Amino acid sequence: MIKTMLKASALSLALAASLGVTGAPAxxxxxxYNRGNDTDPSSLDPHKTSTVAEAHVLRDLFEGLVVYNxxxxxxxxxxxxxxxxxxxLVYTFRLREDARWSNGDPxxxxxxxxAFRRIQDPATAAGYANILHPIKNAEAIxxxxxxxxxxxxxxxxxxxxxxxxxxxxxxFIELLTHQTGLPLNQASVEEHGDAFTRPGNLVSNGAxxxxxxxxxxxxxMRKNPNFHDAENVQIDVVNFIPFEExxxxxxxxxxxxxxxxxxxxxxxxxxxxxxxxxxxxxxPYLGTYYLPVKVTKEKFADPxxxxxxxxxxxxxxxxxxxxxxxxxxxxxxxxxxxxxxxEDAPTLEYADVDILDREDRAIALLEEAGVAAxxxxxxxxxxxxxxNKNTMTAVGEMLRNIGIESTLTEMEGATYFNYLKxxxxxxxxxAGWIGDYNDPQNFLFLYESDNLGFNYPxxxxxxxxxxxxxxxxxxxxxxxxxxLAEAERLFLSQVPAIPILxxxxxxxxxxxxEGWEDNIMNxxxxxxxxxxx
Amino acid sequence: MLGFVLRxxxxxxxxxFIVVTIAFFMIRAAPGGPFDLExxxxxxxxxxxxxxxxxxxxxxxxxxxxxxxxxQGDFGPSFTRRDFSVADLFAVGLPVSVTLGGLALSLALVVGASLxxxxxxxxxxxxxxxxxxxxTFGITIPxxxxxxILSLLFGVWMGWLPAGGWGTPAHMVLPVVTLALPxxxxxxRLTRGATIEALRSNHVRTARAYGLxxxxxxxxxxxxxxxxxVVSYLGPAAAALLTGSxxxxxxxxxxxxxxxxxxxxxARDYTLVMGTVVVIAIFVVIFNLLVDLAYxxxxxxxxYER
Numbered sequence: 022m023i024k025t026m027l028k029a030s031a032l033s034l035a036l037a038a039s040l041g042v043t044g045a046p047a048x049x050x051x052x053x054y055n056r057g058n059d060t061d062p063s064s065l066d067p068h069k070t071s072t073v074a075e076a077h078v079l080r081d082l083f084e085g086l087v088v089y090n091x092x093x094x095x096x097x098x099x100x101x102x103x104x105x106x107x108x109x110l111v112y113t114f115r116l117r118e119d120a121r122w123s124n125g126d127p128x129x130x131x132x133x134x135x136a137f138r139r140i141q142d143p144a145t146a147a148g149y150a151n152i153l154h155p156i157k158n159a160e161a162i163x164x165x166x167x168x169x170x171x172x173x174x175x176x177x178x179x180x181x182x183x184x185x186x187x188x189x190x191x192x193f194i195e196l197l198t199h200q201t202g203l204p205l206n207q208a209s210v211e212e213h214g215d216a217f218t219r220p221g222n223l224v225s226n227g228a229x230x231x232x233x234x235x236x237x238x239x240x241x242m243r244k245n246p247n248f249h250d251a252e253n254v255q256i257d258v259v260n261f262i263p264f265e266e267x268x269x270x271x272x273x274x275x276x277x278x279x280x281x282x283x284x285x286x287x288x289x290x291x292x293x294x295x296x297x298x299x300x301x302x303x304x305p306y307l308g309t310y311y312l313p314v315k316v317t318k319e320k321f322a323d324p325x326x327x328x329x330x331x332x333x334x335x336x337x338x339x340x341x342x343x344x345x346x347x348x349x350x351x352x353x354x355x356x357x358x359x360x361x362x363x364e365d366a367p368t369l370e371y372a373d374v375d376i377l378d379r380e381d382r383a384i385a386l387l388e389e390a391g392v393a394a395x396x397x398x399x400x401x402x403x404x405x406x407x408x409n410k411n412t413m414t415a416v417g418e419m420l421r422n423i424g425i426e427s428t429l430t431e432m433e434g435a436t437y438f439n440y441l442k443x444x445x446x447x448x449x450x451x452a453g454w455i456g457d458y459n460d461p462q463n464f465l466f467l468y469e470s471d472n473l474g475f476n477y478p479x480x481x482x483x484x485x486x487x488x489x490x491x492x493x494x495x496x497x498x499x500x501x502x503x504x505l506a507e508a509e510r511l512f513l514s515q516v517p518a519i520p521i522l523x524x525x526x527x528x529x530x531x532x533x534x535e536g537w538e539d540n541i542m543n544x545x546x547x548x549x550x551x552x553x554x
Numbered sequence: 555m556l557g558f559v560l561r562x563x564x565x566x567x568x569x570x571f572i573v574v575t576i577a578f579f580m581i582r583a584a585p586g587g588p589f590d591l592e593x594x595x596x597x598x599x600x601x602x603x604x605x606x607x608x609x610x611x612x613x614x615x616x617x618x619x620x621x622x623x624x625x626q627g628d629f630g631p632s633f634t635r636r637d638f639s640v641a642d643l644f645a646v647g648l649p650v651s652v653t654l655g656g657l658a659l660s661l662a663l664v665v666g667a668s669l670x671x672x673x674x675x676x677x678x679x680x681x682x683x684x685x686x687x688x689x690t691f692g693i694t695i696p697x698x699x700x701x702x703i704l705s706l707l708f709g710v711w712m713g714w715l716p717a718g719g720w721g722t723p724a725h726m727v728l729p730v731v732t733l734a735l736p737x738x739x740x741x742x743r744l745t746r747g748a749t750i751e752a753l754r755s756n757h758v759r760t761a762r763a764y765g766l767x768x769x770x771x772x773x774x775x776x777x778x779x780x781x782x783x784v785v786s787y788l789g790p791a792a793a794a795l796l797t798g799s800x801x802x803x804x805x806x807x808x809x810x811x812x813x814x815x816x817x818x819x820x821a822r823d824y825t826l827v828m829g830t831v832v833v834i835a836i837f838v839v840i841f842n843l844l845v846d847l848a849y850x851x852x853x854x855x856x857x858y859e860r
Contacts (some may be wrong), residue, residue: 061635063634064635065637066637143602144602146599146602146603148589148595148599148603150596151596163598163599164598218637235646236638236643236646236809237647237810237813238719262719263807265813265817266804266807268702268805269718269804269806272702272706272717272718273709273717273807275710276713278709278716278717278718434820435586435587435821435822436584436586436590438586438590439585439586439587439590440585474596
């Protein structure tokens with residue numbers, strides 16, 4: 022027995038020794054980009070997706086009417102040009118002649134009509150169908166009140182697409198950059214049904230096409246030779262690798278096995294910056310982290326109490342110390358740098374006041390509201406995460422400075438958001454919002470009184486609702502921006518939710534990977550990137 | 555023998571049934587559902603989704619539906635990975651986990667048993683203390699510490715092996731070693747103890763008295779008895795290793811089925827969690843049976859004939 026044991030261990034040693042050789046990349050001539058992603062997409066059917074990680078994958082596979090370039094500016098995609106009617110309701114898109122599916126078929130206007138009808142069809146159960154509700158009759162179709170043929174999108178000819186909107190929606194072109202605006206190859210979807218997303222079945226029109234999808238391992242995409250701009254696509258193969266464990270991506274990045282990571286382990290930020298220098302990319306992102314306050318509870322009914330709490334929160338400390346500079350102090354709901362907004366966007370008026378003075382003012386406000394020191398106890402609720410916990414602990418300490426006691430309650434993710442949505446009995450919670458499209462409406466709609474999915478505090482303000490209504494029908498962009506700013510000023514004076522931090526996007530980008538521009542939408546289409554040796 | 559195997563397999567059916575039932579109701583008791591995301595869905599869309607996955611039916615009917623499908627070998631669709639059925643996911647993940655676990659187990663058995671015998675033969679000498687020391691060390695240091703350290707050391711700093719991922723044999727080395735280390739430690743300790751006991755037994759003393767060479771005494775007469783406790787340990791250990799390790803698979807980025815259990819539970823992917831539970835239950839039943847059969851082969855006192 023010992024003999025066979027020795028043989029076996031000798032064998033395993035020899036095996037281990039030979040591995041160093043087989044580990045080397047085999048195809049030197051192909052440019053292969055190993056791209057870290059947050060998670061696997063839940064589907065490659067754009068209509069069944071909603072997350073940022075999914076958007077990264079779909080952006081490479083498909084091309085919509087318009088796309089984001091490397092700097093996240095809207096540029097023509099399948100549409101080469103478009104016109105808008107006087108009243109802002111009818112958009113006419115002229116499709117480029119050389120737009121092709123990966124099987125060589127031309128991309129036609131009816132492919133878009135097919136996709137837009139499919140996403141509104143209740144049978145598709147698309148979670149993000151509401152992004153395209155500005156299209157005429159979309160909402161009615163989505164709720165099963167109208168046949169999908171009634172949708173305000175029609176193919177005038179193969180290369181002309183006409184979209185009619187219900188209301189002028191100044192951000193409509195911006196909306197079309199979202200994955201809900203992607204076309205589908207009608208023939209392949211009809212032929213394969215639910216299986217149309219499988220490798221071998223999936224027909225796509227982006228810079229890349231699907232080669233294979235191994236869950237928890239990688240999605241392999243190859244350059245699409247039929248793509249209209251294929252000559253400028255520098256990368257032959259992209260492997261999207263999911264990293265739920267961010268530190269794993271960092272190790273593989275440092276070992277040279279992946280060329281970019283889509284996120285960083287927040288506890289290692291300082292150390293990573295020291296070690297990797299400008300390979301660590303931290304950029305402002307279109308997102309806000311805020312604390313909804315249950316305004317329907319008597320103890321929070323007085324806006325002065327909410328304002329006092331907001332004043333006492335030292336956002337700079339939270340951003341720099343708790344989040345190690347991976348968040349930015351926030352004094353408004355709508356993040357800075359957004360499109361279609363006023364020059365001097367509204368902020369909390371005490372943004373620049375020293376924190377000690379703010380505490381004094383907060384104490385005075387509480388007194389005015391009839392709340393004595395130590396009288397008010399609030400429960401701070403958050404979903405499980407080290408950073409959320411630290412943030413809420415610090416917020417509790419800050420509230421104590423103005424005589425408000427606090428307790429902490431942690432809940433696990435799936436339970437937590439269900440609880441908030443179902444009008445759970447919380448005091449102060451945390452929530453975050455990353456914009457789907459670059460427009461203030463995408464943040465301000467969160468607190469419309471009928472938005473029961475996101476308006477966790479159940480704040481209802483008629484003036485706010487009226488302003489939001491007004492903005493929806495205003496076609497003049499500057500006037501609309503003023504109305505939206507008015508709504509935000511109202512929001513900030515009432516603070517039904519306390520904005521505390523703006524998100525940043527965090528990434529690791531190898532110096533070999535060129536063309537990666539930091540941008541507020543955190544979009545980095547692989548077609549704009551190149552790899553050097 | 556065949557009769558015994560068949561009786562045991564028949565006896566496993568109620569066990570698996572009970573496991574499935576308990577797991578089904580436990581995961582349903584957890585608050586929230588597969589479609590409760592940070593960004594809530596429109597109630598109408600939620601309704602459409604619930605209908606598509608039969609979540610709108612009474613729980614008892616969903617349970618019967620699930621059992622019915624399971625009996626036909628259908629694990630159902632995944633709720634969160636909507637391009638795949640649970641069976642698709644296992645078809646890809648299970649071979650990976652079995653390869654990884656199988657290699658780790660073999661490595662652990664070979665190294666652990668050798669070290670254990672070595673220590674027993676040199677009882678209370680330097681080599682023995684070294685083995686016992688290393689074994690204690692191996693048991694106490696958890697996977698989630700060993701895995702990143704190995705990955706950093708051999709993947710990042712020395713660059714000898716991939717820091718993570720799956721595909722080539724090189725990718726297997728670090729995860730296999732990580733998984734094997736605690737098993738080596740446990741097996742070494744078990745073997746050492748059992749060998750020491752066997753060396754003192756009457757039949758070994760008799761063999762020695764006959765003047766048989768030490769090698770024959772150890773290999774033929776001692777090991778056969780000494781390996782029994784290791785075999786009983788291997789049953790559940792193999793079932794656990796072959797069905798994947800969440801920690802090792804996550805840290806090295808390996809597409810095995812170990813991750814599905816946790817991913818499924820957190821995302822309330824009911825069918826995925828149930829699928830992993832069933833697979834693990836089947837492995838446990840099979841490996842316990844294999845252990846009993848191995849006993850019959852190794853220990854002349856155990857016979858399963860009627």
